[in-house]
Amino acid sequence: MANTVQARKRARQALAARAHNASLRSRLRTAIKAVRKAVDAGDKAAAQAAFQQQVSIIDSIADKQIIHKNKAARHKSRLSAAIKAMGAAA
Template sequence: MANTLQSRKRVRQIESRTAVNKARRSRIRTFIRKVEEAIASGDKDAASAALRAAQPELMRGVTRGVFHRNTAARKISRLSARIKAMG
């Protein structure tokens, strides 16, 4: 357990930051899930619209430190490839 004042404060800061990051990650996953559901339904227009909405959210997660930039780029690339393959 944390003993010094500084380490106790760090524990409190980490807890609050973890909650914020968890909410951000959940929000981004929701956007990604909407894209995948649109792809599964076969609606290319809805899927591309959902991807356009998801891209800035993913990149915002990168700037906030929730995701690594290569992870976000990989997810966007794979989703766009799946939409493109829908024909």
């Protein structure tokens, strides 16, 4: 356990930050799942609408450095590719 007042305060702050970051990561995963669900349903229009809506969430979480910007780009790229593949399959 922390011995100094400053260290105790930083420990408290770290717990609060960890909880906040965990909620943002959960929000990211939910956003990705929403697009995947639309893709799996086979409705390309709904998938594109969901993708457009979720891109801003993914970008905002990357801007807050919860995930790396390249990871955000990778997720967006894979979701976009999955949507484009729907048109080729149909």
